[in-house]
Structure formats: C-alpha cells, structure tokens
Amino acid sequence: MASSALFTLENPTEEHHMLRQMVRGFTRDVVEPQAEEFNRRAEFNRALFKQCAELGLLGLTVPAEDGGAGMDLLGAVLVHHELSRSDPGFTLGYLAHAILFVNNFYHAANAEQRARFLPGVLDGTRIGCMGMTEPGVGTDVMGMGTTAVRDGSDYVLNGQKALITNAPEADIFLIYAKLDGRMTTFVLERDFEGLSTPGKTPKMGMRASSLGEVIMENCRVPAANLLGEEGGGLVHMMRNLEAERLTLSAMSLGIADRCIEIMIQYAHERQAFGRSITQLGQIQRYIAESYAQTEAARALIYTVARDCGPGKRNRIGTDAAKLFAAPVGKQVADNAMQVLGGWGYCDEFKVERFLRDAKLLEIGGGTLEAHQKNLTKDLVKARAQ
Numbered sequence: 001m002a003s004s005a006l007f008t009l010e011n012p013t014e015e016h017h018m019l020r021q022m023v024r025g026f027t028r029d030v031v032e033p034q035a036e037e038f039n040r041r042a043e044f045n046r047a048l049f050k051q052c053a054e055l056g057l058l059g060l061t062v063p064a065e066d067g068g069a070g071m072d073l074l075g076a077v078l079v080h081h082e083l084s085r086s087d088p089g090f091t092l093g094y095l096a097h098a099i100l101f102v103n104n105f106y107h108a109a110n111a112e113q114r115a116r117f118l119p120g121v122l123d124g125t126r127i128g129c130m131g132m133t134e135p136g137v138g139t140d141v142m143g144m145g146t147t148a149v150r151d152g153s154d155y156v157l158n159g160q161k162a163l164i165t166n167a168p169e170a171d172i173f174l175i176y177a178k179l180d181g182r183m184t185t186f187v188l189e190r191d192f193e194g195l196s197t198p199g200k201t202p203k204m205g206m207r208a209s210s211l212g213e214v215i216m217e218n219c220r221v222p223a224a225n226l227l228g229e230e231g232g233g234l235v236h237m238m239r240n241l242e243a244e245r246l247t248l249s250a251m252s253l254g255i256a257d258r259c260i261e262i263m264i265q266y267a268h269e270r271q272a273f274g275r276s277i278t279q280l281g282q283i284q285r286y287i288a289e290s291y292a293q294t295e296a297a298r299a300l301i302y303t304v305a306r307d308c309g310p311g312k313r314n315r316i317g318t319d320a321a322k323l324f325a326a327p328v329g330k331q332v333a334d335n336a337m338q339v340l341g342g343w344g345y346c347d348e349f350k351v352e353r354f355l356r357d358a359k360l361l362e363i364g365g366g367t368l369e370a371h372q373k374n375l376t377k378d379l380v381k382a383r384a385q
C-alpha cells in the first residue's frame with residue numbers, strides 16, 4: 001500500500017489528524033494482510049472486529065462520558081475512508097455495527113438502555129445490525145410489513161427483514177416495525193424466542209461481511225427494549241440514514257483512492273510499444289479523470305461531514321454526497337481495471353475486488369434513484385422557504 005501522499009488530506013483538527021494516523025497504520029499493518037483471505041472465504045473477521053474495539057473504533061461517535069471516542073461525523077467518515085482503502089467488505093460489517101446499530105441506538109436510547117447495552121457493543125463482545133429492508137420493501141420503506149403489538153409488559157413482533165448486513169452473526173438487532181401503523185424502533189437480542197436468522201445470502205462483492213434475513217415469529221420484546229417513544233422510529237431512521245450515507249460515501253472514496261494508486265503504479269511500470277503506457281493519451285485520460293473525480297468527491301464528502309451530525313440534519317448534503325461519490329468509486333475501479341488490462345481482471349492486483357465492492361454503494365443505504373428522488377423533493381421544498 002502506498003502512503004497516499006497523492007491526495008488532499010482532510011484533517012480539520014489535531015484530533016482528526018491523530019485518528020487518521022492511527023487508522024492508516026492499523027489499515028496498512030493489520031487490515032491489509034487479511035483482506036484477500038477473508039474476502040475469498042466470504043467471512044467476517046471477528047478477531048479484526050475485536051481489534052477495532054481495542055482501538056475505540058466501535059463507539060467512535062459515542063460521547064466519551066458514555067465510554068465512546070467522542071468523535072464527530074467527520075471522524076466516522078475518516079475511519080470508513082481509511083479502512084476501505086484495504087477492505088471495503090470488512091468495513092461494511094464495521095459500518096453496520098458502529099453506525100447502523102451503535103450510533104443509531106445511542107441517539108435514540110435512554111440512560112438505562114445505554115448502561116445496559118453499550119458496554120457489550122463497544123468492547124466487541126456483541127455484534128450489532130439494523131433491520132429496515134424487507135423481502136418486498138426497500139426504497140418504499142414506509143410500506144414495511146413488520147408489525148409490533150403491545151401485549152402486557154411486552155411487544156410482540158411479527159415480520160421478516162432481508163438483506164441485513166451482519167444478521168447471520170449478530171447478537172443484537174435494531175429493528176423497525178409498525179405499531180398501530182407508526183414506525184417504531186426496538187432492540188432485539190439473539191436469544192429472544194421467535195427470532196431467527198436463517199442462512200447467509202451470497203453476494204457479488206463486500207464478501208468479508210455477511211448478509212442475511214431476520215425473521216420474527218411472535219417474537220416477544222420486553223417494553224424496556226422499546227427505543228425512544230412509540231412512533232419515534234421515523235425520526236431515528238431518517239437521522240441515522242444521513243450518517244449511513246456519508247460513511248458509505250467515504251467507502252467509495254477509499255476504493256477510489258486505492259484504485260488510483262494501483263493504476264498509477266502499474267501504468268508507470270508497464271511498457272507497451274517500447275514506452276511506458278503513461279505516455280499514451282487514452283491511459284492518461286483514465287488516470288487524470290479518475291484523480292479529478294475522486295478529489296471532487298473528497299471535497300464534497302468532507303464538506304458535508306463538517307455540516308452534519310445528530311444536532312444538525314443535512315439530508316440534501318448527504319444524499320448529494322452519496323449520489324456523486326458512489327458512481328465515482330465504481331468508475332475509478334473500472335478505469336483501474338482498464339489500465340491494468342488482463343491483469344486487472346485477475347485477483348492479483350485487487351481491482352476486481354474493489355470494482356465488485358464499489359457497485360454495492362450505488363444500491364445500499366439508498367439507491368442512486370432514491371437519492372435523485374429525495375434531492376429533487378428537498379430542493380423544491382427548500383426553494384419555497
């Protein structure tokens with residue numbers, strides 16, 4: 001892995017600088033050496049996840065007084081960016097835990113729930129996931145069919161979630177269900193009767209994280225595991241989707257950075273017709289355009305990250321960041337493959353893995369079409385204000 005001295009650095013404070021140095025060193029020395037093997041085996045590296053806990057990365061956005069690292073959303077962006085330079089697959093499993101579960105949970109939970117659940121998810125003993133998508137409902141999330149009914153001191157949940165990252169190995173689940181038609185958030189635990197996660201869903205990329213279903217059949221959830229208020233789920237979901245979209249954008253950026261490094265190194269060394277292929281105009285176009293697009297994505301993502309957080313909603317910015325960055329990540333990985341020719345298509349230079357991983361970011365956490373829809377709606381609304 002090169003030093004990435006090629007790229008603009010976005011470290012607004014000394015704390016961000018130190019966090020980047022730490023995660024960059026960890027990625028180079030620990031994440032990179034295991035990436036090929038775990039992606040080939042299609043397994044989530046639980047030992048690596050534990051090491052993330054030791055570095056304080058699992059509670060990155062949780063305030064220090066509650067046991068977290070007390071970083072802002074820009075810190076979370078930075079971590080996902082750096083980790084994805086080596087292993088986007090593992091990073092997706094990390095994101096499902098640290099952002100989709102921990103960050104979401106923290107801002108919705110009361111003091112008793114924080115005291116009960118945070119220690120296990122911050123020290124890596126318990127893996128978390130978030131269930132929003134269902135077999136028949138993704139973008140149209142308000143149409144979800146999972147229901148919750150109050151029964152004495154419990155709620156009873158019925159329904160099915162699908163395409164859930166970490167579901168096969170998760171110990172703790174943040175689940176959205178409809179209670180009297182209103183979106184409500186619950187914490188489910190692995191040993192709850194009526195909860196099951198059958199099998200693993202095989203997929204094209206992001207193979208170092210697992211994907212699966214969560215089935216709830218008359219699953220009894222104690223009232224103490226209701227997060228926030230009945231009907232509060234929509235606010236939790238929308239607030240956390242902004243953090244999700246920014247960190248997913250940062251993953252596209254990590255992929256693009258790495259693919260640029262690989263293509264420059266390869267093109268510099270590869271000879272064709274008696275000269276380096278960097279002398280060929282068409283190769284120059286792949287390299288130069290990849291670089292310009294990646295720097296533009298970087299500027300947008302980090303600018304939005306400065307202006308977004310639990311107390312500062314920014315749906316327009318986060319939709320725009322992911323709408324722009326996801327195709328850049330995929331295009332740059334594809335450009336790298338083209339520059340490497342047949343070698344790019346083979347495993348050795350890693351770009352085929354990055355290209356497969358990059359495609360997910362045009363779908364997960366909101367499809368490109370969903371971002372176009374949201375942005376247009378919000379811009380029209382903003383114009384009238």
Ligand SMILES: Cc1cc2nc3c(=O)[nH]c(=O)nc-3n(C[C@H](O)[C@H](O)[C@H](O)COP(=O)(O)OP(=O)(O)OC[C@H]3O[C@@H](n4cnc5c(N)ncnc54)[C@H](O)[C@@H]3O)c2cc1C
Pocket residue numbers: 096100129130131132133136137138139140162163164165166203206211360363364365366367368369370373
């Ligand atoms: C690897 C992976 C990991 C995931 N992890 C999680 C997770 O941890 N938790 C979770 O809850 N979900 C997760 N998902 C689900 C993901 O968020 C959904 O796949 C995504 O939101 C799209 O939903 P869908 O697949 O049902 O597609 P659909 O919503 O059915 O969309 C199908 C097509 O129709 C288009 N479309 C739909 N509605 C509109 C519209 N109004 N205007 C224009 N076009 C439209 C879409 O853009 C798409 O092209 C994951 C998915 C994958 C593949």
